[in-house]
Amino acid sequence: MTTPTHLPLAIDVHGLTKRYGGRTVVNAISLQVETGRIVGFLGPNGSGKTTTIRMICGLLTPDAGQGSCLGLDIMADAIAIKREVGYMTQKFGLYDDLSIRENLDFVARLFELPQRRQTVDDALQRLGLTARQDQLAGSLSGGWKQRLALAACLIHQPRLLLLDEPTAGVDPKARRDFWDQIHQLAQQGITVLVSTHYMDEAERCDSLVYIAYGKILAQGTAAAIVAEAGAHNLEDAFVRLVAQAQDNFA
Structure with missing residues (x-):
């Protein structure tokens, strides 16, 4: 019998916890993502997805927990992690008064x-984007802004992409092209951890992680979770998992 092989872990975190004041927004989350996989991160607004992503890539310091990202310690090696990760925020993080080329040149200078x-x-x-390179980012449609934001995330050749609801507010064709x-x-x-609210996008992921109230409710393949x-x-x-979580926290 052939022994199953496992890819090295791009993300390996345990017990990640983040508090703001007296409120715990991420509660002891453990997450492992294999290299080269696309993992969907699902959960209602305020569930802790963005906070978890920011802790993984070194933008936020956990109040508790430990782990590694691309083999680097998330606490001690935060600066090194940022050079190896492409992080795409919900608002894309573009400069509206700069052209497409100027936005990309700015990111290239930073790195x-x-x-x-x-x-x-x-x-x-x-x-x-070549034909539109002189167009101001602020004049772009949602789909073209998304495309520019992805180009900016990839310009330094990262090994891991962290995408925080990257297709929110864009048309169906732009969503399909993005996922292709x-x-x-x-x-x-390249490993991808992507948060999304769209179930058709979730089905295109290798595996899924459901989160609500700062805790992981389920993880695995789409078929296994269903x-x-x-x-x-x-x-x-x-819907069922979130309802169960509401009952537990009621």
Whole structure:
């Protein structure tokens, strides 16, 4: 019998906890993500998804817990982690009064990338932005802003992408094109942790993590979560898991 092989872990955190005042927003979360996988992070607004993502990439210091990101300690190596991770926020983090090219050039300067002009040219071409490179970011539609934000996340060739509701507010075609790009990146060995509210997007992930009230409710493949919840589909499973969590915290 062949022994199953496991890929190295891109994310391996245990007991992550974050408090603001007297309120615990992330409560002892443990999460493991294998290299090259696409993992969906699902949960209602205020469930702790964004806070967890920020702790993983070194932007927030946990009040408790420990772990590694890309083999680097999330507490001691936060600066090094930031150079290896592409983090895409919900608001994309673009400068509206700069052009597409100027936005990418600014990010390239921050990372002190060599051959900056060629690097920006390559980023423009990779995401189909060359023809629009002189257009101001503030004048772009949601789909084009999303594409520019992804180009900015990829310009320093990260090994891990942390995407915080990247398709919110964009049209269905832009969402589909975005996910096609994400799967191409995963095939190249890039790991992706993506938060989303869309069940059709969740079904395109290798595995899922459901979170509510700062705690993980379920994790595994879509089929396994649906079966465990005794549900008919992912949306039904999501509703049942959140309802159970509400009862537990009532």
